[in-house]
Amino acid sequence: MNNAFLCCGILLAAGRGRRFDPTGQQHKLLQTLSSGTSVITTSAQHLQQALPLSIAVIAQTPDAIRLALDALQVPTYPCLDADLGMAHSLRTGLQHLPDGVDGFIIALADMPFVSVQSIEAIRDCLSAGAEIVVPVYAGQRGNPVGFSKKYVDQLLRLEGDRGARQLLQSAPVTEIVLHDAGILQDIDRPEDML
Secondary structure, three states: OOOOOOEEEEEEEOOOOOOOOOOOOOOHHHOEOOOOOEHHHHHHHHHHHHOOOEEEEEOOOOHHHHHHHHHOOOOEEEOOOHHHOHHHHHHHHHHOOOOOOOEEEEEEOOOOOOOHHHHHHHHHHHHOOOOEEEEEEOOEEOOOEEEEHHHHHHHHOOOOOOOOHHHHOOOOOEEEEOOOHHHHOOOOOHHHHO
């Protein structure tokens, strides 16, 4: 790994999780996993362990998400138009990248099962010169995804709810095979908590 390579984690945590609870009573990121910690805390801890320089994009509510991230000392930035799609949350994160970063990894807060080692592997691949890194498990692409800083401008122009997928279909991508089913496991419904 290139020790001079500065990589930042961007945790996208601004979604409402309507599929988890259409009534809005229970936010999926605040649910407790079998480990005893919440979804948001686990996702943030894994990202922070691999990338001490990490930030999070949140919605304006609920405050409990911000408080959980504050407890981990992860800087948070509210996305005022998060309801318009993931690209807006991503844009907020990119606008708050610290100066001097060489690359960044976009992680989804509803994916707490991604291992620290997987995030480190993506970081190391970026550090070795890859410009976009996508993890693969059992032949399927997953998350998080790593980018060289050269893609900031293109990502800032994205719109809608597809996030960075548009760019992944048109730019050269380095796939790395990982033995981590967590890169495919998100929490959309209560049964996904198991």
